[in-house]
Amino acid sequence: MADYTLRELMTIVAAREIRDGDIVFCGTGISMVAAMAAKHISAPNSVIFFETGAIDSKLEEVPMAVADPRVMFHTSVNGSLADAFATMQNRFTGKKVVGVMGAAQIDPYGNLNSTVIGDYRQPRVRFSGSGGACDVASFVSRTIIFMQHEKRKFVQKLDYMTSPGWLDGPGARGRAGLSDDSGPAAVITNMAVMRFDSHTKRMYLEGCYPGISKEKIVENTGFEVDASHAEEVAPPTEAELRILRERCDPQGLILG
Amino acid sequence: MADYTLRELMTIVAAREIRDGDIVFCGTGISMVAAMAAKHISAPNSVIFFETGAIDSKLEEVPMAVADPRVMFHTSVNGSLADAFATMQNRFTGKKVVGVMGAAQIDPYGNLNSTVIGDYRQPRVRFSGSGGACDVASFVSRTIIFMQHEKRKFVQKLDYMTSPGWLDGPGARGRAGLSDDSGPAAVITNMAVMRFDSHTKRMYLEGCYPGISKEKIVENTGFEVDASHAEEVAPPTEAELRILRERCDPQGLILG
């Protein structure tokens, strides 16, 4: 079996979530590499699309921010922020968009906090804030979330809800004015892949990474999580790894 | 005294209304030539601006429509319709805009009809409709209106109000949600120049064209109009006519 790093595994697991034809909204870092990898692996007709307005950039080098000049090269259109978010909110194009994002905290319904820990006006820890995350989570058909699997990050109640997941359960998105058919699809952590029950909308453990026990994952999750159906996640293949290392991030800027 | 046609006189009278630094929104035909003439005569820093989005076109030839490719040449920006109207609705740039427009009917408060004669759903006569006229009349600091002086066109009550003038008098624009400080400034007809009383907001006769009597004008106005202060309008000078004929419309497409 191939040798791989945890970050490589997470990237490949995320890449597998992307379907051919998806318009992939991604942020900086690992989510961008996952989207790049998906184009080479299983979704050749997927389109990488940045909230900054760059559509289908030719990523000859890894961008270090969604406004990196590298995203502006050889695009279909260099649009504005307004154009980018309208594409996600649009009734027709929005349905094709999958968003890949991260956060500081997640709750059982996939709601995310990337704003503060502590009181909002007197924060103990201040994070970057929403950026486009709340927009993406509000608009697009499904989202894939990257998380570090720690008890203090998988919390029963967020300090601040920046981006809507399934809110407080079945029908809640619809009641709030969002679409009931869209929402978080998967949470990819450094230990596992989590999904959301189609009835209760609560997070459950779908797959454990090779060598990580269910118990360890449950232990590192700050709320009750159904682990009864979890299986082992397939590791990255050699071909997948080659693509990551040779074509997506040869300088090791993100995965190195 | 110079020989001139009625259309030339009307054009020059309108051109004189344009102040240096104005952003002039104009339509097709005579209003466009007036705006072109003003740039050469009294308002070198005025800017011609079309609702189609063309800003400060280099008009080497007379356009025959606001979407004529001639308006697209050598502009500052070739914007969209959305950009053009936003410039007028904008709190800062809108204040600098003067609109020049025409209509099929006008009432004593300078409200305009360019939509239908007769019932709206079963019109006896159908006109083009608003185009950008209603937008301009709603947004910009002042408007200059071209009209044929006929009783059936200067009416007590419009068949359809396409573009807001002073609505039904003092304070009415404010009550409707528009600005009380903006509205029609002058009506330039084939006989006279009309303005609006600053208190009552009703139209009055300010100037008669050379050779046209007050009585004839009053007779051709379908509502009561104060003619007590009217004076004769100064005819175009030779220099003004030369500009019109040589620089604005040498092919005689509009004025010929």
Next chain:
Amino acid sequence: MKSEKIMDLSEAIRRFVKPGDHISIGGFTLNRNPMAAVYEIIRQGIDGLHLYAHSNGQGVDELIGAGCVSRLEIAYGGTGRFAPTCIRFKKAAQEGLLAVEDYSNYQMTLRFMAGAMGVPFLPTRSGLGTDLIEKWGFSPETRAADPRLPNDKLKVMDNPFGNWGDVPRVVLVPAINPDVTIIHVQKSGPKGTSRIEGLPFSDVEQAKSARHLIVTCEKIVETDDLRDAPESNQIPFFCVDAVVEAPHGAYPTACYRHYDYDPVYLNDYRKYASDDALYADYLQRFIRGVKDHAGLIGLIGQERIKAIAADPRTGYATGLDRK
């Protein structure tokens, strides 16, 4: 160049434009109307269309004249100096053959923009106090019978932020999401990335608001030709359903940097349009009687087509006789 989106115009119209559809076309008065597509719709005899227009001009008048349109939402039915009011439009409205609902240019633009943005409405101050707000063209029954029409023409609302922005009150205009939008552009790539030169009018908003988008273009070019200057492209490929190469596809309206409008055609059109018999003859001779747009261009002849060729410096036919 290969792409499953590239097809000929008759196929694109057959696949994406059905009788009774809600459609919108790009361009403005005598410029960049998708005339090849308009004529193909006429040739295919597609009728009962609900047409959304701001000031689209020539294309609107021809669709109405050929009997394709039963309902029209419009800001302006004119073609500049050639027809201050479009002639077949005027006639159809006066004869009760066409249900018309009026808006302003900005209102229509905002409605397409709302559709493109995925919001149900956008606010403006345009029209407060006027009959654009008071008088509705479509009855409540018409509205109720078609789920693609909102129940209200528009809504006036007090500013919920007080007098914020010095605006006490706004008009909310409802989004438009046409079944299909058709635009004509200078250049497209095989998958649909498209570039408009000169003024874009509201084409981009119209394109993005639609469920399906047909782009006709002067030329299908290699993707790289467009991607070397992506700031100049407006339509991302994923918005496009059909890419059709249609040289002179805006004729007799203009296409900036390619050709001017044809004053001869537009003057003749005015004459034909003013008389029912002449108009029937016009349709038979120029539109239905030719196989496709190339057929019409052939009928017009090289001399006139040459006369309207754009001067590379100005983008239009300098010195063209336009009387």
Next chain:
Amino acid sequence: MKSEKIMDLSEAIRRFVKPGDHISIGGFTLNRNPMAAVYEIIRQGIDGLHLYAHSNGQGVDELIGAGCVSRLEIAYGGTGRFAPTCIRFKKAAQEGLLAVEDYSNYQMTLRFMAGAMGVPFLPTRSGLGTDLIEKWGFSPETRAADPRLPNDKLKVMDNPFGNWGDVPRVVLVPAINPDVTIIHVQKSGPKGTSRIEGLPFSDVEQAKSARHLIVTCEKIVETDDLRDAPESNQIPFFCVDAVVEAPHGAYPTACYRHYDYDPVYLNDYRKYASDDALYADYLQRFIRGVKDHAGLIGLIGQERIKAIAADPRTGYATGLDRK
């Protein structure tokens, strides 16, 4: 080239940026921030600023770090991989030195767009059900005390057109009209017509929403150079109050087709920003200690400036060591 709008940066900032002003800056994270202007504001010691930002990144962090900002409305305080959360911003927020109110990127973009369009608000679905709607950064007292702030952060409203557009409810976000916006562009004409290359971000909306607009540019060019391709220009001259030629005016952030961001500067900045004493030293040495932006560029030296020069093919510094 002559124009009364052309002035040097110190004059432009002195004339148009006053203590306590509401300001916005262009750019996004590590790209096309108007850094020359940001540094000049710091040099002039202008404070008490109310800053509107979406994800403007480096410029925001430096203005906060230098103590110029007392209130901030923001979507994202980060500079990509160099500072996933901007360091001085984080510190100031945690220490209570800065009142912060959070929005999303699209909400901020819409707020500038509303200001540019002259409407009091725009609708979106973004944020429904979240704390962006529930939690306000500024107290009612703060809002009431400054007429340049709306009384409400935002408003949630049922769709007045029923479920039109499949949208039952919207968030209305209030317009922003900054006292002054500063953007950095590639090219301007003497009267202010401006061209942005690469992504425009929300610069155009920010520019048009402002009472006053300062444009800094890599080069002031002849008007004809810009008017030969007016589709590529975004800012009409009549929106512009001051035109400033500021070569490398976005440094250390990138300016597409001119230069890349400087990874050395941004890495050093992270180090300095993480420590109060080092940061004071940084400000003294690099910003306050030099006469102007050219002084900073001189301090950086030709070698590093050359290293970030854009490759004409890609628009960025190909192969630049960015670790």
